[in-house]
Amino acid sequence: MQILSFECREEEKDFLLADLAEAGTLGVQETARHGGGWLLEAWFEDCAEGLAEKFGNRGATLSRPEAVDWVAVSRAQWRALEAGDRLFLAPSWDRAPTPEGRLRLVMPPGTAAGTGLHAATRLALAGLERTLRPGESVLDLGTGSGILAAAARLLGAGRVVACDIDPDAAAAAHQYLEGRAQVFAGSCRSLRDASLDVVAANLSPQAFSVVAGEIARLLKPGGRAVLSGSPEAKRAMVSRVAGGAGLVETGAIEIGRASCRERV
Numbered sequence: 376m377q378i379l380s381f382e383c384r385e386e387e388k389d390f391l392l393a394d395l396a397e398a399g400t401l402g403v404q405e406t407a408r409h410g411g412g413w414l415l416e417a418w419f420e421d422c423a424e425g426l427a428e429k430f431g432n433r434g435a436t437l438s439r440p441e442a443v444d445w446v447a448v449s450r451a452q453w454r455a456l457e458a459g460d461r462l463f464l465a466p467s468w469d470r471a472p473t474p475e476g477r478l479r480l481v482m483p484p485g486t487a488a489g490t491g492l493h494a495a496t497r498l499a500l501a502g503l504e505r506t507l508r509p510g511e512s513v514l515d516l517g518t519g520s521g522i523l524a525a526a527a528r529l530l531g532a533g534r535v536v537a538c539d540i541d542p543d544a545a546a547a548a549h550q551y552l553e554g555r556a557q558v559f560a561g562s563c564r565s566l567r568d569a570s571l572d573v574v575a576a577n578l579s580p581q582a583f584s585v586v587a588g589e590i591a592r593l594l595k596p597g598g599r600a601v602l603s604g605s606p607e608a609k610r611a612m613v614s615r616v617a618g619g620a621g622l623v624e625t626g627a628i629e630i631g632r633a634s635c636r637e638r639v
Contacts, residue, residue, distance in 0.1 A: 379417045379426050381435035388413050391433075398429060453482065453492070459501035462526060464491040478529050483520035483551045491522055499577040499603035500526050505626065506599045507532055511572035514538070514593060515556065516563055517582065521548030523575045524556040536571075538563055563589050575601045580609040580616075587620040599625065600636045 379400075383391050388405070392415070395403055400417040408414055419426060427437060455465035463477040473479040480500075482491045491497065503523060507513065509531035515524035518537035527535050535556035539545045545560035552558060559565075563586060574590050576583065583602065590600050600622055605613045614624065622636035 376440055377419050377421055377426075378438050378440060379419060379430060379435055380414065380438065381430055381433040382408065382412055382414050383433065384412050388415070391415060394429070398426065456491075456497075458491065458497040459504040461504050461530070462500055464497075464500075480522070480526055480529055483522055483525075483547070495577055495604045496522060499523055499575060499601060502601035502603065502626075503527060503573070503575050504530060506601050507573055509533075512536075512570070513573045513575060514563065514566065514571050516574055516576040516586065516590065517578050518548045518558065519544050519577070521551045521556070521558065523577065524548065524552055524558075527573070527575065528555040532573075536566070538566075563593060566593055568592050569595045569598075571595065572598050573601065574598070577603040580605045580613050583613060584616045587616045587622065591620040591622055602636060 379395075392403060392405075395415070395417045398417075398419070400419055402418050404416040406414040406416070427435065453466045453469075455463065455469045455471050457474065457477065458464055458480075461476070461478055463473050463479050464482055465471060465473075465479060466482050467484075480491070491500070500523065503513075503526055507527060507530050510533040512534040513524070513527040513532045513536070515521065515527065515535070515537040518524055518539045521537055524535050524537040537545075537548055537552065537556045537558045538561055539548065540560070540562060542560040545558055548556075549558040569592075571593050572595055574593060576586070576590065578586070583605070594600065600617075602613070602617070617624070617636055624636050
């Protein structure tokens with residue numbers, strides 16, 4: 376790959392763009408210059424010939440783009456961080472030591488929603504940490520990447536189930552969880568009444584309104600739901616829907632974002 380760069384006046388630009396297209400450019404970046412005029416940077420395959428000769432009278436230069444390690448760039452955006460009081464989220468390549476007193480939860484690879492970087496996911500993790508008792512059964516509803524299911528197992532859950540109506544998300548979660556949970560593509564309607572101690576659901580208010588009754592149906596008496604994903608503006612609506620389904624609020628973690636609710 377090579378880049379042909381030169382400057383031109385406003386009235387020349389359209390003609391030169393046509394010349395560059397005729398020469399076989401892969402694309403042109405146009406940058407306005409202070410005081411008028413344009414910098415044109417045209418990309419060409421290495422095999423392009425005669426470029427210097429064709430545009431040499433404009434003071435054109437040929438260069439090669441710097442090699443970019445896109446893997447390194449992507450990884451730099453992922454950082455290890457703490458969630459709640461006990462969890463430490465880290466990418467698989469991160470070698471930072473786990474802080475004392477915390478459990479290391481390896482982040483999913485990012486092929487589905489829920490890497491752990493979003494505040495709503497971290498709030499759901501904190502709510503799960505506060506709510507779950509060792510040995511209890513858990514459903515990660517709308518599992519996405521599977522991170523809540525993985526956290527439940529790490530925090531001492533017994534049976535863990537994860538489901539998502541998106542088959543691709545369910546497949547990604549299955550790969551990430553590696554047997555730590557039963558994962559299926561489909562609706563929670565296929566699960567038995569009163570069969571779970573905890574349901575974790577990081578869902579939009581609209582999605583929650585659809586499944587609130589199902590969450591209540593699935594919970595054992597005294598079972599708890601950890602809900603996240605609702606902005607402050609939708610808190611009242613979510614509370615009405617939850618109350619109508621028989622879920623009463625027992626605790627909140629950052630109002631409007633995550634709450635714990637118990638089946639009455």
